[in-house]
Amino acid sequence: MSASSIPNLLSLRGSRGGRGRTRGGRAGPGGPGPDAAAAHNATIQATDTDAAVSRLSAVELGYLDDPFARLFVQQPPGPSSRRLPIINRGTYTRTTAIENIVSHFLQTTQGQKRQIISLGAGTDTRALRLFASTSPVITDLAYHELDFPATVAQKLTTIRSSPQLQSILTITPNLSPPPPPPSPNSSQTTTTYQTTSTTNPTNTLTLHGIDLRSLTATSPPLPSITSTLPTLLISECCLCYLSPQEAASVLSHFTTLIPAAGLGIILYEPIKPQDPFGRMMVSNLAARQIRMPTLEVYKQPEDQAARLRDAGFEFVETLTVDAAWERWVDAEEKERVDALEGLDEVEEWVLLAGHYIVAWAWKGGKFELPGT
Template sequence: MGPRSRKRQEGAVQSTNDSSALSKSSLAARGYVHDTFASLLVPGTVRRAPLIHRGYYVRARAVGHCIHSFLERTCGVPSARRAQILSLGAGSDSLYFRLKSAGHLAWAAVWEVDYPNVARRKAERIRDTPELCAITGPFQSGDCASALCFESLDYRILGLDLRHLERLDQALAATGLDAAAPTLLLAEAVLTYLEPDDSATLIAWAARRFPNGLFVIYEQMRPHDTFGQFMQQHFQQLNSPLHGLDRFPDVESQERRFLQAGWTACSAIDMNEFYRCFLPAEERQRMENLEPFDEFEEWHLKCAHYFILAASRGDTFSKTLVFPSSELFPRVEPASTSGILPANVVSSDIQGPNLKRYGHASVLLSPGLILSGGGFGEQDGRHCRVSKFHLLSRYCDFEWKGKQVCSWGTGVQWDGRLYHTMTRLSDTQVLVLGGRLSPVTPALGILQLHFYRREDNSTEDLNIKVTKSGPEEDSTLSCWRHSTTEVSYENQKYLFVYGGRTVVKPVLSDWHFLHVQTMAWVRIPVKGEIPEGRHSHSACSWQGGALIAGGLGASEEPLSSVLFLKPVTCGFLWESVNIQPPITPRYSHTAHVLNGKLLLVGGVWIHSSSVPGVTVINLTTGMSSEYQIDTTYVPWPLMLHNHTSILLPEEQQLLLLGGGGNCFSFGTYFNPDIVTLDLSSLSAGP
């Protein structure tokens, strides 16, 4: 890399500090953390999305956990040397001011290092802000030629490049850093922006330099799965690529990295585990209630791709792991792979709009016609709630063609809802239940979609009319992320509506039966233990009843249960399906029954580092097996959550439609193509 390219990349990396600082300021403004100084250190304000707030919240709590662990072990001990915090790549972070105002620096001091222009800009900001100067006390400013930009009794800001370790070492010593004293080295999303050799040298230097040290880093990992690929693409586009992820893709390799560099103890966990095991339940509940939120998939995926690590040396820390293993977050790895399911793009050379959306619903109208409606996606060159329907029609044995269709006539306007269900009533009628317009606005009322074709039965001029169904005042269903399954009772067809969430209830454990012929809600006896409430589960018909699998529970924890709403003489009975080996807890997947086997397709899980493929459960024996999806011939990444799937049993195929999500601060991703899975290898099955 030439000097000019390196300079541009340094500027891009520094710009990530500005974005991060604004996010931290927004985080404090919304009450996630207590920080009155963040807004003073960065000019301007911006309100971030709830998903970004959650991401920065768990980061702040994880780093704060390490800092307080360090201070508890080192401060207030009369015989000990003064503790030190060395923040590498500190940017505009308010750590010093938060610790000082809380009285935590009576026995400690803080050094900060960042690029010279970042350090000077922060020093100027402090000098020009009386509220900050009141915290630092008397201070001095370094001259333009000096690395020291700001100095007070317990606070130093240095402008240095972390790749120049000899100069860094000299500057730290010159400003009073005691290498023998207990020292916390903190690097939040810093080392990953250095070339791997530079970061390796820095880690080894720190191990030699601080014999009584604790090194804490917060960084990205898991670069090879779908979310990891999109994450890397984002930073590439910002000209600040993530380095070293191929060498150290998981927490185990990161721990080895530090141990081999001279650190004597090391522990690392991802943010899902930290959130579940190191934050009290009441604090999690407080945070979860701060803002309306409905992006659980991306929240868990973001947490799965960031980790916190603490490596230590010396008597103060060597026998204590900052993150000991916890039984509260057991790893539930899927069974060993039983086979591969080939995936291919459907009709990639056929003219017609792609189905780029998520949170939609899809239904098979007839063997050659699939309707998808609603969701969030691309329409007319922008991202929005989608108001146009998408029809996928087969026009020869192996080819499908896409078409967008608008609703028409004097009926109800289609509202482009998300997380609803669509159920086929006939070749020309579809029932729409539930959904939402926003996390605080449910889509009310039962809708029917009516289809009208040309006389030649062509889909070229197929039209859709939307009407309301059922009583006008009916408010039985104001939920989303629920399921709707066809069941039978006394030779009558009913729709079993189960689970979901509402504006006021994070999960629902109740259910309703809708009599299809009269469109009336009816009561049918259901016996057995009431299942745990859930949303984003899967449901499919089987033997006149309904199979319910997985979902997200009340504590935002993925579930592993598979339940059968079994028809009995006097109604239905809840039964638990015993599965061996147990399946990994998951949600936001789809499900189908094929030849007596339950197929769980994709989804999100947090108890395993692998990526969900297709879990196959033999409903007779209860035996489960795992199949990977071969994406060799599919554009990567393929995100299998918030998608829909259609089973074509005669062809032994599964069509995957849409999927994706708003991926933290990295942008919104939509699967670009409709994909088919070849299920023929499942005929023998487990």
């Protein structure tokens, strides 16, 4: 195990880093003296590591097929990355539900150039999996990932050092500045790296190193993001870390930028912070220094729907994760997944998965997203 991976593990395991003991931390500035903003950024970036480990666990047990999951977890293979069945099923269901909506978008925009913009993409592998797939639908796709510059730089390093990824992506030289020193503070600087699919050059993946909070209705568009393409935004547990104002501001950036070409969005976030389970969730996350300010405002599925309508979306749908399991996973697939580990904790599953929602919305009439 490399030394730098140890703090990652610690941040996974909990909130013991609050006593100035964070040297060598994942993105720590190195100096003493607490920097609350930097610490918060680092905490949020660490949630991505958490998600990556969960994904790897689901992949290794056969829930999901993702040949790239291992590349983004700095941890020796083995039981250490294994999550409980209830978490694996949640990872599976959430991934499957979002994939269902994404593939609907890709199908209904087939034949034209389109873009997907993933907010806080972190180590997410969706773009890689799309590019590696042999589906004829995956063409003319400009995929953009936005995250902290340090996270983006790390991802680029992973791509550069992996023959497996090199075989499906070519880093476009002229758009690639030398990687800046990773720093969670550098919210001002933005960096952009463009890569192109080796199998289909009409597909591109652009990594934008940026602090999302700098996006507003009036901020200039990011490099190579186009206002005239049908666009799908994805926020997979990302905007919930911003304040409601900041999150609304990010949304307004894209609704203003893409007024007519057709804009869709997928949100995946926790809900119901006020029942006993929800209160415990908020308090447990707070113990890990994780705050989700939007959760206090958009408490129920109806609140999420209203939020998307207020942002100007015409069609809005929501589905809790347990409902997504019930409705979107067919009987045969359920049987397959059930057989992987067996899920004893039925009540807990309904409770836990009922506290997460997938909300999606679209406007502009250029494409459609699925119903519930």
